[in-house]
Amino acid sequence: MPATLLALDLSTAHGSIAVVRGDDVLFRATFQSERSHNAQVFAPLREALAVVGDKLTGIVIGNGPGSYTGVRIAIAAAQGIALSRNVWCVGWSSLTAPDLDAPASYHIIGDARRQSFYLARVENGRLLPNLDIVSADEARVRAADCEIVYTFDAKPPLGLSLLSAKPDAAKLAQIVQSLPADELATLIAQPLIPHYLAEAFITLPKRPTP
Template sequence: MNLLAIETSTEACSVALVHGDRVIARSEIAPRRHAELVLPMADSLLAEAGLGRHALDAIAVGRGPGAFTGVRLAISLAQGMALALDRPVVTVSSLAALALEAPESEGAILAVIDARMGEVYAAAYRRDAFGGLVALDEERVCPPEALRLPRAEGWHVVGSGWATYAGVLLERIAAPVLSERGDCYPQAEHIAELAVREFHAGHALAPELALPVYLRDKVALTLRERMGSRE
């Protein structure tokens, strides 16, 4: 199988290519440079694998949640490429991809992204017997102090939300923190890993049905809200 995956929902811009049993990827922490980087990354991977775009079987994309601009960019690129190639799209939760950054060991996983404006995007998972993920709750956006988690014997916490709100989140986790990484972001290689499973399960979509997930409609604080936060 040949599958190209795109993930630009956070500060990290990444692209991955599944070519048979091989996965190759490019990733760079590059806020506000995703639009200039993502297509050259894709072309570089295809050239390395000796493939043309028409050899692709599907396009996979991180559907969010995350930064509005980044999520829109990834979805638009995936739709455009898929339409041009007459290929399906596989959408994957960016939080689920982030969860695969956690160690492959016992314990639940909290994937948490700094959503700005005093909020986090969050979801909880556990690994299944086949290396995939099982969702333990729904994706949501909320203030970190309002986060409610299912019961677990221990937690692996991954994502920029931990880097920003570790103290607050620790109060919400009523179990030992087995590992924590606040310096990781959703990556296209994990989008690809999950997308291959979804593709073989028959969950690929027509390009026009590949939709972003934002979880909230408000993009930024108003001037009054920003001034109030400084008082």
Template sequence: MSTLLALDASSSACSCALWRDGEVLSRFALTPREHTRRLMPMIDELLAEAGLSTADLDALAYGHGPGSFTGLRIAAGVAQGLAFGLERPLIGVSTLEALALAAHHQLHVRYVVPALDARMNEIYVAAYHCRDGELTVLADEAVLPPEGFELPDERRDVDWCGVGSGWTLWEAMPARVQDALAQRLPERQPSAEWMARLAARAQARGEGRAPHEATPVYLRNEVAWKRA
């Protein structure tokens, strides 16, 4: 087994989590515009509780997005700096995938649509089928207006759970999307706790990368580039 530290600042929440031999310790706080000030003390506090130092870490992970551009850069920068100094692999984790995994475990739902408010009247969104702790992508991550979102055609007859701040734009979504939702939880935020679990799986598959390859996933930049 291994010891892994995960960081996230992709939303108004700031969090970090320590995965150690299958057990997870975490810190989570709603700290809008205070991520730079709060993240490092949270890391120090978490390591102290576990009786570890950064030298005991086998890998670093971070929420690579989508999410707040500034927040993504903060988490990526801190994780990258630690990984460089420790000469450890670095793992980027999807914020939407982490939201879906959390909903699956905590709410026992199988079909999840995580969505985050992307501002400019757009949402970051994806869709997953969750079973026995494993996620299958049913709709790839995208950034689009809420009225343009559609559920996968073959799964419109199941009960969906919508999680994340993107669901504050619920009223702008198509009626067939609204009708398919059994519940929606717009207050849910991405958390490093679930990113640590996903990162540990990625590490076991040998998916850690060199620190200089840390790259936030903005989605909106990719769309603008393709249109250009």
């Protein structure tokens, strides 16, 4: 029997939850949330788990890049369910699973904050490792050289003419279930961590005036 996977992506304001078994999507739910994933995710998550019953094989979360808070909530929920159900959980790039009929290969541009932008390429469900953080001017130039460019941002950055997409949890599950067994085993052994675009920016407190 094919594996039954629970998948969730909270890396953007568009939350997505799905249950997938083989080619069948048994459950799919989406919701819109700017900063309250923790308040909205649990009702559809309970519905998804009711559909799964005792057949759950593993859990897939979209690990971003995107909302730090949303991805951390997805990780916490996945780890809690995995522990209680004694199943594995893995992370996979949210950028590989647009909710559009995407081609096998495409580029993505998104806001990386602090006046910078990220450029990435996906090929056959895999995010290539050479993700670049560039200036606004370079992002415009490089976008013009790409044939198919998506953005997962709520608004296309820099006024560029891009294809707007949202992460689809069902697609994430389908990508992971198609991985070779040895690659999946390696993935399961890795810790669940968000995909950070840059090191955390920490403002140090000022020294008190003597």
